[in-house]
Amino acid sequence: MQNSSRLFTPTVIGNNTLPHRIVMAPMTRARSTQPGDVPNEMNARYYAQRASAALIVTEATQISPQGKGYSFTPGIYSAEQVAGWRQVTDAVHAAGGRIFLQLWHVGRMSHADFHDGRLPVAPSAVPFEGQIWKVDPVTGKGAMTDCPTPRALTREEIAGVVDDFCNGARNAIAAGFDGVEIHGANGYLVDQFLRTTSNVRTDEYGGSRENRLRFLKNVVNAVVDEVGAERTAIRLAPFLTARGMDCPDILPTILDASAFLQEKGIAYMHLVEADWDDAPQFTETFRKDIRERFTRPIIVAGKYDKDRAEWVLENGYADLVAFGRSFIANPDYPHRLAQNLPLADFEGSTLFGGTEHGYTDYPGSQK
Template sequence: MSSALFQPIQLGKLTLKNRIVMPPMTRSRASQPGDVANDMMATYYAQRAEAGLIVSEGTQISPMGKGYAWTPGIYSAEQIAGWKKVTDAVHAKGGVMFAQLWHVGRVTHPDNINGHQPVSSSAIKAENVKVFIDNGTDEPGFVEVVEPREMTVSEIKEVVAEFHQAALNAIAAGFDGIELHAANGYLINQFIDSESNNRTDEYGGSLQNRLRFLDEVVATLVDAIGAERVGVRLAPLTTLNGTVDANPEHTYTEAAKLLNSHNIGYLHIAEVDWDDAPDTPREFKLALREAFKNTLIYAGRYKADSGANAIEEGLADMIGFGRPFIANPDLPERIKTGAPLAQHNPETLFGGDEAGLTDYPRFEASK
């Protein structure tokens, strides 16, 4: 048992029962038409309510924010009602759940956004990036993204307002808070990183300008629902979906200071998690810890022992375990007892039905 993972922790007004986070993972099971969360998703999340904190899969704040087929939204009345089924099921099992609010920017295809051209910080195409569309079968069809158009300042303000409304919608849907997706190459990340932003107005050029959109979105989320119910996810060293920064350690230490000034509930760092990826330098983790004073979550390639060590060393307060939660609905209990972990089936990650979503057994039931 990795005891550091099982200490309770205070997150704003919430007392979390352990320090294990189920981080956001796209599963593409929303009901069509309408991108509505459903009973199958409610079962899936409720099965995993032993986590100290569940963060939902990315949920788009508007039709233009959608990157992939069959992902859920949080802008219509039907979508709010669908998510209410999920949060009710999680709360009935004693869980705590935040909604991850998502706008993908250029990481999409016109087929996913009603035929429109995607928008971004700049008219720069993400190279070698594919998204999946509904091609009329149960199997997603993968297609190259297209060149986006640069957002006008008035469009930026409109998206800030959409984030504000999405946070209110999340609370109406019963979520305990929200996580802003500012990582993994999506819209906010496209403004932050130097190589995906060549704007010449107040949203481009200097680091202060490239952080302005993040600053404005976080400010409106805090205004909507209160700072303690807001988390932000950043991915400082990943180059997912084609976003690259020339000086990421400096950029993201400054981003952490900015988020600290808003006194948000938590900062969630997505580390590079493919097998031969470089580790995040310890000095950088210490700089982030110095910059951000509230709850700090890390996710990426952690095992029980390495996660507990990060907490004991003071580098992290909570640890996210992504793919292990897919095949192990009782992951906290398995960690606590040292039970072996099941492996997920990669063929059933995206799209489909209950198979590969809700049919993974608990350890006792699997024996």
Template sequence: MNKLLEPAQIGDIAVRNRIVMAPLTRNRSPGAIPNDLNVEYYRQRATAGLIITEATAITHQGQGYADVPGLYKKEALDGWKRVTDAVHAGGGKIVVQMWHVGRISHTTLQPNGGKPVSSTNKVATAKTYLVNADGTGSFAETSEPRALETSEIPGIIEDYRKAARAAIDAGFDGVEIHGANGYLLDQFLRDGINDRTDQYGGSIEHRARFTFEVADAVTREIGAGRTAIRISPVTPSGESYDSNPQALFTYVVEGLARYELAYVHVIEGQTGGERDYTQGTNPPFDYKNLRQTYEKAGGHANWMVNNGYDRQMAIDAVESGRADLVAFGKPFIANPDLVERLQKNLPLNTPDQATFYGGGARGYIDYPLLEKVA
């Protein structure tokens, strides 16, 4: 356990252990504004070496689910400042995951009821979370998107830059660019989604262009040492299929190696599901080779792994050098004191899946803590 509990330097961010709270969408920020519940939720989990916030929309257009927080209006940034202050007071570090969902959205969530935007006009076979008139939440089919005009893409890159600056001004220690799980950047990366014929479609080099342009803008604005990225080579979320994910993500990590990023966050397998996901059109994937490729290309960022890790798997991953950091998702939902439980090898609370999305304090800030012994 010692290695997992050792301090680490993550780019410009010094952390007290290598246990990371993964980003977890909880739909408890009405109006896109972090509130008292959110402050307490993150404060409780400040013993993590690093907290990655729930995915946070860079603009109103980037929102795809009801009651998720944003980075694009003053009230939201003021709310986030209360969160970052609380985490820092608890000795923790926190980065925000910057999100543009692309086509995984619904017209009722978009500015003026417009269509979501994407690399394509093809509808995703996916669902999003909406709040009904009576206040209850439910899942609905995503709406038909429209393909972004080439001339619109620089504006979205600028939105990422502005959001990164706003995040640092709100007290975040850094940002994580969400390039995974079938959202906007992933929609450009995948040949199973991207059917463009301009300079952002066709070859791997063209499909990856948008991701690198976002990385360029963000790292120039806040520094590479406070910038990270999340990728998911084979997860099928949002129909994010590719005919050759190994070649695609080899090219992506070789390109990322030119930035001195804080970390590269890799989801292994199907998000929230099978670690050895090889179904559908996504073939098997060699994660060990991916990291070796990154390092051969000169990349030095911390390597963060994620998806279904338990205590022993995390210990083994860090001790072996296969990973520098391990992110835990569901265990952090039900165990605010997860670090202490892992350290002492104590039982974990079981998360209540019925309370994952939307609601109030129940299943959010009321999970029992270990009894403190004087």
């Protein structure tokens, strides 16, 4: 791929040399086989079509039944799921790609219908405004559904969730992934522990900044011990305010987390920027602050186009840029970007659930 743009220069993530810097962002597509939330051949085709990405980060994948919060999302805790994901990694590697699995526990972003009537879990039993996508078992139709007030995890349960992250990482490597990305963003469980708005615990997991970081550190330590720092990454969302996550202490908390992650030597940190129209600005001051503490590879994501991607790379605030919806409708997105070819728009109605339509039937520009 010949191009003078910095986007098309090689770089390194962990043990992987990447030919350019355009990453496929993790995107929930809700197309696993039921029952069992098992990845399938259709998923393998979808990811293999997009193997020209410098790196693919899969859709969020629950590490346990308790970690599930949306219908038809895949898991990484059963033998059947591991075998299903092996089809995906084999297909991506055969097409010359590299792929990390995103490890997910949704915490309170869930519904009792996924847990045999039991409440979702969280750091604290705090009511909040949040919705998940749930399919009605009678009609078969999916819709956004309000989340209930969760129950608080016990200390013993917290240790069990850390073990689940560790087991998920082990299973991901067994399934052939090049590494794992811990989902610590978007109001899910790791993020919930970080924020004073969702974590009002009075034990060693709540209160002070150090205590609110304890769960993240425990998870990262467990995953690094299991699969190695070079195969461990994390996604964080510093400026998220939705889903009851508007924490006044989150920026210094994430800066402290960044210093810890630098020390651990993880493969990369993935910063997701709020991508709705009136979202808080991801400030240049904060970009500089986080770069001072974390000098290893940074991936950024959030409504980037080619010019903005060049800006963030040239200023040294990031090393790679992740694109989401552009990769859905344009399987060969790096090629189109390099050649300044027209981009197709994705069909929003096919985002969650469904068939090959709006999933594997978007044509490449070279067909």
